[in-house]
Amino acid sequence: MPKLIIWQNGKRHDARFEGAPVLSQVLAQAGLALPQPCGGRGRCGKCRVEAQGEISPSNAFEQKAGSRLSCQLMLRGDAEVFLPASQEMAQIQLEGEGSAGALSPMPGHIGAAVDIGTTTLGLKLYDLKTGEHLASAAAVNPQTAVAADVMGRIGAALEGGQQRLQRLVEDALQGLLHQALKEAKQPETALETLVIAGNTTMLYLLTGKNPLTLSRAPFEADHLFGVWEDLQGRRAYLPPCMNAFVGADITCAVLASGMCERGDTALLADVGTNGEIALWKDGVLHVASTAAGPAFEGAGIHMGSGSVPGAIDSVWVEEGMIRAHTIGSAKPIGMCGSGLIDAIAALLDLGLVEDTGATDEDRLYLAEGVYLIPQDIRHVQLAKAAIAAGIRTLMYEAKVRPEDITRLYLAGGFGSHLDIKSAARIGLIPRELADKVSVIGNASLTGAARLLLDTHQLDALTRIAQRSRHVSLGGNPWFNEAYMEEMLFPGLD
């Protein structure tokens, strides 16, 4: 069998393969998958590698990207590949608000709180006796190599990939647990209990359930979890999902926010490829999900990039001029999601982009060599309209005005890096709520940890799921109207 030598962060990994596989597949099997926001279609240029040996020649996508791409490169024999340093791993948001403290912990010596995201996996290890946080670990979800989004993965599962998807996430999870236990200097046997949050599809795929009911209207999931399962010899609690598209990750995030413990009206939003929104009012939690697409992750953006050195992460106007900051203050090479939103806010303020999204410029420079093209603005319009219209529709359904909302909780990694003022300037979140934002980070993981350390929280969790009411946005006439209106940037029109 031919051999592949993989280098990352100065460490060597050896892998074997059969046939002539695409590189990303071998990387995923080795637990070293690179992010593929475009789903491995060669479009986003995010899985750049350097490679030598018996490999396919550069194809059209790779020539366009100006680099070899792990989703395009085919291995033909022995080869060696150099992966970018795994800074993105460190960028995966694990921190949330508030510490847990062990009040009435789940049984066992060591426990793990896990969040299985569509894009990333994250976990934290706790001493269940003391409540002490022992170690953390994170990685890209290797299922991204199969398909970037939830619908793509459901499709792949239904076409015979169910077992493969399950094995990918199980192996990655075992790898992360192993790594965290090693860091905590604990034996494998010390870990007995897990709480695993994730969206509905991720829990289906983890537990090997057929996701047929998630694939077609009326989208009524036949499993909503809220159960204990045996996971490779360990007891794992899977928190309840609210419906097919608002999963246990959001139930846990809502728990972490504490919004349902109070009488006032509050909103929670997790902005990502899929945006989930929850609105608490008068004892009812109105929930919805909306497809924003991967623009905020930089996919489809001409000079979009991940959060790597040289990525513009912040843009502002100074004396009528655009100023930009890059990660690591390095030479600018592109822009990440937060920089993109700042940039559009600044361009709107300068009048270089109209509220309709139109611009006369072919290139809108942010820094030397880094610019937006008009099509980038159109991508952001589509993504922000989906989120903003989702928020408006929930408010309409629950008969809530912006001034009634006392707090907007922003959960998830993207929400943590976002400049709130810019988000309000482009209309991603209602302007009236900009002063009421609380950023709560990876609240899904925070909620899972809270459950692990305090079993009394299980009642509160169950109540959240029971009190949820799903608002369907697909085919919702109010949403369609709002989607069209929110396509514009806030302005004078």
Next chain:
Amino acid sequence: MIPLLTEISENLQSGKAKIVKELVQQALDAGIPVKQILDEGLLSGMNIIGKKFKNNEVFVPEVLVAARAMNHGVAVLKPHLVDANVQAIGRVCIGTVQGDLHDIGKNLVKMMMEGKGIEVIDLGTDVPPATFIDTAREQGCQIICLSALLTTTMGMMKEVVDAAEKAGLRDQVKIMVGGAPVTDAFCEQIGADAYTPDAASAADRAVELLSAS
């Protein structure tokens, strides 16, 4: 061409709803016939956007902001359209098939067809075959337009064709199909009348079908 109407068309194309509204009112006040404002101002602007969309010169957001501006303009005209006895060139019903909730593509087709002066009855999403058939019969639609975005739901299109056959409507109504997984071959295979790859072509094709019937 009256300069004011050109101005309406141009502002519509760039999505300036408020200005379109004001200009349409000005045109009415200046005594320009309602039909001419509609055709040479609003519909001509939407047609240009449709053509650019077909050629990949503009994308979904531009179409949506232009359609929004058209709606604002049409709202000003509406009371006068009835008085002036302006008639639609035909009537169609449109919907996303049962089991499917995607409607952005369907809505684009609807906007483009309205931009061609066609009256469009929107049945929404997750529409059972019987609803298409009943609507076509009761409202006298000349075309049924079906949208599906999922490979798991496109099979429902055949059921609509079969239901039209069974109801004895098949020779009175044309059936158009579209959506990401749909192809010409699929259209032929299920016995539908027309497939188009994008919203603007769908509107053009509908006009052809209506003028042939």
